[in-house]
Amino acid sequence: MTPKPVIPREAARRDIDQAIAHYAAEGGTPVALAFIDALERAFGRLPRHPGVGSPRYGIELRLDGLRAWPLRRLPYLLFYRDAADHLDVWRVLHAQRDIPAWMQDPGAP
Numbered sequence: 001m002t003p004k005p006v007i008p009r010e011a012a013r014r015d016i017d018q019a020i021a022h023y024a025a026e027g028g029t030p031v032a033l034a035f036i037d038a039l040e041r042a043f044g045r046l047p048r049h050p051g052v053g054s055p056r057y058g059i060e061l062r063l064d065g066l067r068a069w070p071l072r073r074l075p076y077l078l079f080y081r082d083a084a085d086h087l088d089v090w091r092v093l094h095a096q097r098d099i100p101a102w103m104q105d106p107g108a109p
Contacts, residue, residue, distance in 0.1 A: 003047035004082075008089040012079075015092040019076060038071040039092070042078050050082035061100055066090065 008016065016039065024032040046053065046069060053067030057079065068077045071092075077099070079090040093099060 004086045006043045006047055006087045006089060012089045012091050019092065035074055038074050042069055042071055046080060047087045050087060053080065057099055070095070
């Protein structure tokens, strides 16, 4: 079975770009590449096993089907929904942020 494609929303792409820029500036290229590797691992696993993410924030925010998956060894959560034909990535946020506020404000920096 071919895994579903992973399609990040615009807000998720901004989140990813900001995290990479932050890690590159603060920790250098190796740290930024570690973030990219963790993200790629999640993008590879989640389409094959979309139910593994935690539904906690989806329940709290009353967003049916929303799940969160932690990036390995990094303080980021990947928020997604399992759509019929793809994995819909909503946000990629630092775990210590006010997640409910950030999820409700897709234009947050």
